[in-house]
Amino acid sequence: MNAFPEKIRIFDTTLRDGEQTPGVSLTPENKLRIAKSLDKLGVDVIEAGFAAVSKGEMEAVKLIANEGLKAEVCCFVRGVKKDIDIALKCDAQSVHLVIPTSDIHLQYKLKKTREDVLKLAEESVQYAKDHGLIVELSAEDATRTEFNFIKEFFAKGISVGADRICPCDTVGVLTPEKSYKFFSDLRKAFKDIIISAHCHDDFGMGVANSIASLRAGANQVHATINGLGERAGNAALEEIAVALKLIYGVELPIKTELLYHTSTLVARLTGVPVQPNKAIVGENAFTHEAGIHTHAILSHPSTYEPISPELVGVTRRIVAGKHSGSHGIKSSLEKMGLHPTGEQLKEVSMRVKNLGDKGKKVTDADLMAVAEAVMGLPQARPIKLEELTVVTGDRVTSTASVRLKLNNKVVSEAATGVGPVDAAINAVRKAVLVVEPIHLVQYHVKAITGGTDAMVEVIVHLRKGDRTATAMGVREDIVMASIEAVISGMNVLMTDYNKRGDKPAEKS
Ligand code: KIV
Ligand code: ZN
Numbered sequence: 016m017n018a019f020p021e022k023i024r025i026f027d028t029t030l031r032d033g034e035q036t037p038g039v040s041l042t043p044e045n046k047l048r049i050a051k052s053l054d055k056l057g058v059d060v061i062e063a064g065f066a067a068v069s070k071g072e073m074e075a076v077k078l079i080a081n082e083g084l085k086a087e088v089c090c091f092v093r094g095v096k097k098d099i100d101i102a103l104k105c106d107a108q109s110v111h112l113v114i115p116t117s118d119i120h121l122q123y124k125l126k127k128t129r130e131d132v133l134k135l136a137e138e139s140v141q142y143a144k145d146h147g148l149i150v151e152l153s154a155e156d157a158t159r160t161e162f163n164f165i166k167e168f169f170a171k172g173i174s175v176g177a178d179r180i181c182p183c184d185t186v187g188v189l190t191p192e193k194s195y196k197f198f199s200d201l202r203k204a205f206k207d208i209i210i211s212a213h214c215h216d217d218f219g220m221g222v223a224n225s226i227a228s229l230r231a232g233a234n235q236v237h238a239t240i241n242g243l244g245e246r247a248g249n250a251a252l253e254e255i256a257v258a259l260k261l262i263y264g265v266e267l268p269i270k271t272e273l274l275y276h277t278s279t280l281v282a283r284l285t286g287v288p289v290q291p292n293k294a295i296v297g298e299n300a301f302t303h304e305a306g307i308h309t310h311a312i313l314s315h316p317s318t319y320e321p322i323s324p325e326l327v328g329v330t331r332r333i334v335a336g337k338h339s340g341s342h343g344i345k346s347s348l349e350k351m352g353l354h355p356t357g358e359q360l361k362e363v364s365m366r367v368k369n370l371g372d373k374g375k376k377v378t379d380a381d382l383m384a385v386a387e388a389v390m391g392l393p394q395a396r397p398i399k400l401e402e403l404t405v406v407t408g409d410r411v412t413s414t415a416s417v418r419l420k421l422n423n424k425v426v427s428e429a430a431t432g433v434g435p436v437d438a439a440i441n442a443v444r445k446a447v448l449v450v451e452p453i454h455l456v457q458y459h460v461k462a463i464t465g466g467t468d469a470m471v472e473v474i475v476h477l478r479k480g481d482r483t484a485t486a487m488g489v490r491e492d493i494v495m496a497s498i499e500a501v502i503s504g505m506n507v508l509m510t511d512y513n514k515r516g517d518k519p520a521e522k523s
Contacts, residue, residue, distance in 0.1 A: 306340020
């Protein structure tokens with residue numbers, strides 16, 4: 016076979032394999048939030064968790080299974096009756112029944128023989144089927160298992176009713192070539208059943224291997240949002256979906272325009288940030304600084320954008336820095352309503368480059384301030400902080416109250432949050448909401464000196480409608496650094512020189 020199957024199913028395992036990312040642990044409520052988002056995205060199966068592992072996991076699987084989602088809700092189980100009983104108690108529609116098959120796993124982990132494993136597969140699949148479950152039978156470490164034994168194992172499971180089979184590339188040792196051969200041979204042996212690819216990314220080939228497997232005969236793919244998962248992670252759902260669509264012309268039932276939103280939600284709730292240069296959903300994936308690039312992008316986006324940002328729900332960003340050209344800076348300033356003369360633009364570009372040469376990251380708030388200085392415009396900002404109080408403690412939710420001047424009127428608001436920074440930002444957003452809804456897209460914090468009195472640098476990325484702005488706050492106090500950054504970014508988004516009607520000064 017040398018073509019993609021007509022229908023490719025997506026089995027999302029963010030909430031199971033993804034949650035096995037070291038340090039990640041999700042509450043049932045947060046798992047439900049992610050599950051709803053995955054359902055909207057259009058995945059076919061949501062592996063909600065491993066219910067037998069804890070009370071919280073049971074609760075999560077049950078919550079998700081009873082949410083009335085369109086996607087099939089699946090529970091991870093071992094070849095153990097107790098696990099299957101728990102999955103049933105949680106109302107899961109299906110089980111992902113996993114049994115190791117490689118000699119190394121049988122000898123050192125399971126301490127069982129191949130015969131034992133075949134019996135286990137037969138008995139546990141039979142038990143799950145007898146109880147009305149859909150069964151996806153996985154062979155763990157299948158790609159390091161003797162191929163004839165893999166066939167024997169799956170044949171045994173299918174003989175008692177397994178609905179789908181999945182040979183796991185547990186330690187990511189496949190290559191695209193090996194995947195192609197492996198799945199072609201497996202498809203020859205099992206003509207009509209759904210075959211899944213489950214590829215790990217230990218060598219950075221998880222997505223390529225998944226795609227090769229689909230071309231060779233797999234018709235379902237396991238994936239996680241942001242490529243989360245054990246060790247180096249699993250194949251990233253967003254990368255598979257967009258590569259299939261744009262490179263191979265294969266449509267999936269995935270609403271790609273929700274990918275960025277889903278990725279951000281998963282990053283926020285798992286606490287695992289997306290690396291900036293990550294394909295599809297990384298902060299830099301649609302951000303341009305270099306002059307030659309921004310000039311070309313502004314005249315024809317496809318010169319440097321193989322994927323249009325709208326396809327994945329992102330807004331393109333042109334940022335200022337030492338590589339910037341005047342076209343990019345002009346375009347950013349025009350979005351703020353600033354129209355410098357040719358001379359002024361040259362001066363702004365030069366000052367931005369100087370800042371870059373000094374190693375400074377130039378945010379949109381910096382760019383606006385530089386342009387104002389060069390153009391002789393007074394810095395009149397719509398938001399001015401008057402007072403901020405934050406109360407936080409050991410067991411309580413943090414509370415913040417804020418008083419600020421908004422377009423010269425005093426506004427006071429209070430809000431709660433999971434911590435003092437969250438509460439303070441929520442209070443400011445609530446106060447500003449009377450005029451504009453402004454969303455916090457990204458929040459980064461780093462300590463730039465050591466010790467408990469370290470200087471803290473906070474960089475935020477905000478969005479208002481289709482405009483975005485970055486801003487920075489640097490203080491010893493993390494709450495104040497955060498609020499400084501947020502208010503400064505909000506001020507960029509709310510200062511519209513087109514509306515203010517200020518005229519640029521004649522001379523720089
Ligand atoms: O990678 C793997 O082998 C797995 C199984 C436990 C399903 O995630
Ligand atoms: Zn896995």
